[in-house]
Amino acid sequence: MRAARLLVALVLGLAMSAAANADVDWGKGLVTAPGIGLADRQAPNPAVARGPSRRRAEDAARAALARQLAALPIAGGGTLAAKLSDPAIKARVDAAVAGAFTVSAEPETDGSWNVTMAVPVEALRQALTGPRALTASDAGPAVAIVEGVSAPPAIGYTIGGIAAATVFLKEAPTWAKGAPRIKAKSVKADLIDADVGKATAATLFVIVTK
Numbered sequence: 451m452r453a454a455r456l457l458v459a460l461v462l463g464l465a466m467s468a469a470a471n472a473d474v475d476w477g478k479g480l481v482t483a484p485g486i487g488l489a490d491r492q493a494p495n496p497a498v499a500r501g502p503s504r505r506r507a508e509d510a511a512r513a514a515l516a517r518q519l520a521a522l523p524i525a526g527g528g529t530l531a532a533k534l535s536d537p538a539i540k541a542r543v544d545a546a547v548a549g550a551f552t553v554s555a556e557p558e559t560d561g562s563w564n565v566t567m568a569v570p571v572e573a574l575r576q577a578l579t580g581p582r583a584l585t586a587s588d589a590g591p592a593v594a595i596v597e598g599v600s601a602p603p604a605i606g607y608t609i610g611g612i613a614a615a616t617v618f619l620k621e622a623p624t625w626a627k628g629a630p631r632i633k634a635k636s637v638k639a640d641l642i643d644a645d646v647g648k649a650t651a652a653t654l655f656v657i658v659t660k
Contacts, residue, residue: 472514472515472517472518472519474522474571474603476571476603476617476618476619477617477618477619477623478617479570479571479572479615479616479617480553480568480569480570480571481515481518481519481522481568481569481570481571481574482515482553482566482567482568483511483512483514483515483518483566483567483568484511484514484564484565484566485506485507485508485509485510485511485512485513485514485564485565485566485567486507486510486562486563486564486565487502487503487504487505487506487507487508487509487510487562487563487565488503488506488562489503489558489560489561489562490502490503490561493561495561496559496560496561497561498561499560499561499562500557500561500563503561503562503563504555504557504563504565506563507555507562507563507564507565508552508565508567511550511565511566511567512547512548512550512567515547515550515567515569516544516547519543519547519569519574520534522571522574522604522605523602523603523604523605524578524604524605524606524640525601525604525605525606525607525639525640526604526606526639526640527639530543530574530578530605533578539577539578542576542577542578542580543574543577545577546569546570546573546574546577547569549569549573550567550568550569551567551568552565552566552567552568553566553567553568554566571605571615571616571617572615572616574605575605575606575613575615575616578605578606579606579613582613582614582651582652589650590647590648590649590650590652590653591629591630591648591649591653592629592652592653592654593626593629593653593654593655593656594629594630594631594632594646594647594649594653594654594655594656595622595626595629595630595631595632595655595656595658596609596632596633596634596642596644596655596656596657596658597622597631597632597633597634597658598633598634598658598660599634599637599642599657599658599659599660600637600659600660601637601642601659602659603618603657603659604640606640607640607641607642607657608640608641608642609632609642609644609646609649609655609657610632610642610643610644610645610646610649611641611646612646612649612650612651612653612655613651614649614650614651614652614653614654614655615653615654615655616654616655616656616657617654617655617656617657618657618659619656619657619658619659620658620659621658622656622658623656626656629656630647630648630649632644632645632646632647632649632655633645642657
């Protein structure tokens with residue numbers, strides 16, 4: 451019995467290690483990570499095991515996110531790691547990880563779970579700057595397309611002086627059909643120079659990179 455429990459513990463450790471890789475989808479604006487929660491073999495049946503194993507899977511995914519968010523690039527240079535020495539920023543990043551949402555969840559027949567959790571890149575941007583204040587000016591377009599940007603995806607670009615949510619794609623998406631198009635004039639550090647028209651801090655900027 452003891453040997454069996456040790457084997458289960460070893461398998462669980464290997465599963466957690468395999469689930470330790472986070473991924474960034476700049477086109478969706480999400481950082482995702484998988485998590486595995488193995489079923490308790492002492493549970494009377496798989497249905498009873500599923501609740502605790504689901505929580506273990508989600509905890510594993512959040513842990514993977516927390517470990518790897520620090521490597522994300524910041525517009526203008528550096529990574530998120532350099533900002534985490536600020537207690538207020540660290541607390542907001544931790545809150546973003548705690549609030550990660552489930553992208554997918556697959557139960558196994560034995561009561562185990564495989565899940566993928568996500569943290570929005572916008573949540574990390576606001577962790578750096580603080581919450582965005584809504585004003586009466588938030589009556590602009592919901593989406594704007596920024597064309598001609600020769601800069602790598604990163605957290606925290608401003609567009610025409612506006613700090614707002616961004617996603618990065620190679621071409622304008624069909625779901626943004628009809629959105630106003632903005633031509634980038636230049637990029638310097640974290641500043642994308644452009645005439646943004648009626649766009650506001652509430653606008654999602656779709657940055658089309660060269």
